[in-house]
Amino acid sequence: MPDGDDVRPSRALVPIPTADPHSAESEEGGEHLPGRLSDVDEWGRSERMRALARRLYDPVYSKWFRAEWEGLENIPTEGGALLVANHAAAIPSDAPVIMHGIEKELGRPVYGLADNFFKRVPVVGTLWSRLGGLPAHPDNAYRLLAEQGQLVLVFPEGSKGPAKTFDERYQLRRFGRGGFVEIAMQAGVPVVPIAVVGAEESMPTLFRLPSVASVIGAPYVPVTANMLAFGPLGAVAYFPAKFRLRVLEPVTFNVPPDQERYSKSRVMDWSEAIRDRIQNALYDMLRSRESVWFG
Amino acid sequence: MSGSSRRVLVTGLGTFWGGRVAQALEADPDVEVIVGLDTTEPTVELERTEYVRVDANYSILARIVRAAQIDTIIHTFLIVDPTVMSARAMHEINVIGTMNLFAAASAPASTVRNVVVKSSTIVYGCSSQDPVWFREDTPPSRPARRGVERNLEAVEGYVRDFAQDNPHVNVSMLRFANVVGAEIETPLTKALQLPVVPSLAGFDPRFQFVHEDDVIRAIMFVLESNLAGVYNVAGDGLLPWSEVARICGKRTAPLPPVGTGLIAGPLARLGVVDLPEEYLQLLRFGRGVDNTRLKETGFRYEYNSVEAVQAFIESVRLRRTIGTGQPSYRYERDVEQFFRHSPAVIRD
Numbered sequence: 106m107p108d109g110d111d112v113r114p115s116r117a118l119v120p121i122p123t124a125d126p127h128s129a130e131s132e133e134g135g136e137h138l139p140g141r142l143s144d145v146d147e148w149g150r151s152e153r154m155r156a157l158a159r160r161l162y163d164p165v166y167s168k169w170f171r172a173e174w175e176g177l178e179n180i181p182t183e184g185g186a187l188l189v190a191n192h193a194a195a196i197p198s199d200a201p202v203i204m205h206g207i208e209k210e211l212g213r214p215v216y217g218l219a220d221n222f223f224k225r226v227p228v229v230g231t232l233w234s235r236l237g238g239l240p241a242h243p244d245n246a247y248r249l250l251a252e253q254g255q256l257v258l259v260f261p262e263g264s265k266g267p268a269k270t271f272d273e274r275y276q277l278r279r280f281g282r283g284g285f286v287e288i289a290m291q292a293g294v295p296v297v298p299i300a301v302v303g304a305e306e307s308m309p310t311l312f313r314l315p316s317v318a319s320v321i322g323a324p325y326v327p328v329t330a331n332m333l334a335f336g337p338l339g340a341v342a343y344f345p346a347k348f349r350l351r352v353l354e355p356v357t358f359n360v361p362p363d364q365e366r367y368s369k370s371r372v373m374d375w376s377e378a379i380r381d382r383i384q385n386a387l388y389d390m391l392r393s394r395e396s397v398w399f400g
Numbered sequence: 401m402s403g404s405s406r407r408v409l410v411t412g413l414g415t416f417w418g419g420r421v422a423q424a425l426e427a428d429p430d431v432e433v434i435v436g437l438d439t440t441e442p443t444v445e446l447e448r449t450e451y452v453r454v455d456a457n458y459s460i461l462a463r464i465v466r467a468a469q470i471d472t473i474i475h476t477f478l479i480v481d482p483t484v485m486s487a488r489a490m491h492e493i494n495v496i497g498t499m500n501l502f503a504a505a506s507a508p509a510s511t512v513r514n515v516v517v518k519s520s521t522i523v524y525g526c527s528s529q530d531p532v533w534f535r536e537d538t539p540p541s542r543p544a545r546r547g548v549e550r551n552l553e554a555v556e557g558y559v560r561d562f563a564q565d566n567p568h569v570n571v572s573m574l575r576f577a578n579v580v581g582a583e584i585e586t587p588l589t590k591a592l593q594l595p596v597v598p599s600l601a602g603f604d605p606r607f608q609f610v611h612e613d614d615v616i617r618a619i620m621f622v623l624e625s626n627l628a629g630v631y632n633v634a635g636d637g638l639l640p641w642s643e644v645a646r647i648c649g650k651r652t653a654p655l656p657p658v659g660t661g662l663i664a665g666p667l668a669r670l671g672v673v674d675l676p677e678e679y680l681q682l683l684r685f686g687r688g689v690d691n692t693r694l695k696e697t698g699f700r701y702e703y704n705s706v707e708a709v710q711a712f713i714e715s716v717r718l719r720r721t722i723g724t725g726q727p728s729y730r731y732e733r734d735v736e737q738f739f740r741h742s743p744a745v746i747r748d
Contacts, residue, residue: 138704138707141637141706142638142647143642143643145606146638147606221529222528224528225528227600227602227603227657229602230602230603231603240528240529240530240531242531243531244538245532245533248532307715
């Protein structure tokens with residue numbers, strides 16, 4: 106798994122002595138430390154866990170969802186970029202597909218930003234973290250993009266995307282407060298919009314249970330068609346909807362990076378423009394889609 | 401202040417940090433006078449530090465500062481381990497003590513020109529909304545709720561006010577991450593010495609450590625280079641708690657993630673391990689702080705997070721066998737004493 110110039114620590118059972126412990130220190134983040142017993146990086150991502158997940162998940166990706174990409178050349182092969190996509194399915198199936206797909210096709214790791222609700226759930230939170238997910242905090246995104254030149258995936262709709270019910274499918278929600286544009290401006294990286302078709306039908310929400318959600322502190326609690334079809338298994342089993350992903354042209358901003366603040370009108374204009382591009386791409390893709398299951 | 405000789409006041413001389421700082425100051429020939437305050441006798445051997453017994457919140461401090469013409473205050477007497485005393489006593493020392501200290505330091509005609517405060521990264525809090533790395537100017541994600549956090553918040557407020565009101569004084573505040581080392585005892589070091597290390601089931605957050613020697617070196621560095629401002633002090637790298645346990649050669653014993661307090665309470669009562677709320681939260685979400693600001697001033701750490709934990713567990717193993725974590729220490733000092741005072745040594 107090529108990983109830029111970042112050398113992953115080896116998984117040795119005993120600490121490897123080095124002549125000068127300071128020579129191995131990297132400038133940023135102190136990533137490669139001798140004596141480490143695991144390969145969990147500062148963000149919680151473990152390449153070993155990721156490799157295992159890639160092996161287990163690949164059949165889902167290529168056989169179940171039969172994911173197909175177009176415009177992959179729009180994703181930069183090096184340097185930071187903020188990937189922005191529409192968000193759907195009660196348990197979002199788009200994040201793993203995008204992260205797996207880009208790792209598989211481009212060999213670049215993708216860090217996925219998610220609601221910090223994930224972090225509070227035992228086991229799930231830890232797994233999500235090991236697989237490259239992290240809480241959506243502007244500081245995290247900035248450091249990954251500007252200082253470490255990584256690919257970061259974010260869903261600007263937030264939990265409002267996957268929370269929407271089936272009758273609202275492919276209707277993009279508000280893109281937050283445009284925070285993703287501001288981060289990309291600050292970090293001086295392009296935004297790469299991605300339109301995803303298929304996630305909506307993989308686990309459609311029939312209705313929500315807001316009272317349950319408020320009791321357990323979750324952003325939303327859905328009742329899905331999958332639960333009716335598969336019973337309890339439906340909480341985790343997706344329908345085999347055909348996935349099509351279209352990577353749109355990168356958006357670059359002609360503003361100096363690292364400003365304290367950017368003109369809110371400019372930020373919101375860009376946010377709206379990017380939302381429009383994804384929405385239009387979705388309509389375009391849906392116009393040519395003959396079948397939910399076969400694409 | 402580039403004055404050739406300093407007159408230093410150290411608070412909390414009887415605590416681990418006060419004692420260690422005083423020792424480091426004694427080794428510095430530029431330091432002329434060292435006055436140490438505490439409610440209890442110092443626990444380390446000190447040669448030329450003068451110990452003054454005071455009450456917990458230093459009500460007579462202004463007179464000491466004036467009489468001894470103190471120009472530098474090193475405020476180490478901040479309790480960040482809630483297991484060692486009651487919340488009320490801790491508040492008295494941390495909040496009221498700091499308030500009186502700065503009241504004395506800002507008295508008219510005060511000679512104080514340098515202040516170093518030893519704070520803690522606990523002030524950032526610990527929650528699911530946190531960034532992976534806290535910078536010095538990152539606000540806590542949530543208002544402080546727990547004892548130590550609220551204490552430190554108030555303390556840092558006094559420090560900021562003092563710095564604002566006294567622009568001629570060099571005020572620096574160091575926030576230390578989880579300290580480990582040969583001597584220091586914290587809830588984390590105690591937990592890591594148990595046969596199995598407590599953790600929370602389903603959580604494996606990342607921890608950052610700083611070695612106790614780097615803590616002292618950072619304080620001395622800030623003092624010598626007259627730095628002002630807030631600095632995080634923490635070794636490079638974040639380690640999952642499970643890996644920390646493995647470096648220490650231990651397995652983890654997961655506590656239930658729900659109703660953890662119901663288990664932690666009895667464990668503390670039984671004397672097994674006392675994990676207060678602050679530390680349970682840390683076992684859930686961890687905490688990382690960005691240490692680049694201090695590094696940019698030229699400070700170099702001797703230990704990163706891994707090396708700090710390794711050094712800690714090595715001294716634990718040594719202590720288990722020979723009773724002390726730093727075997728050569730006392731011996732060297734005796735030799736030093738001999739060179740300094742013995743008539744047998746011929747001096748030029």
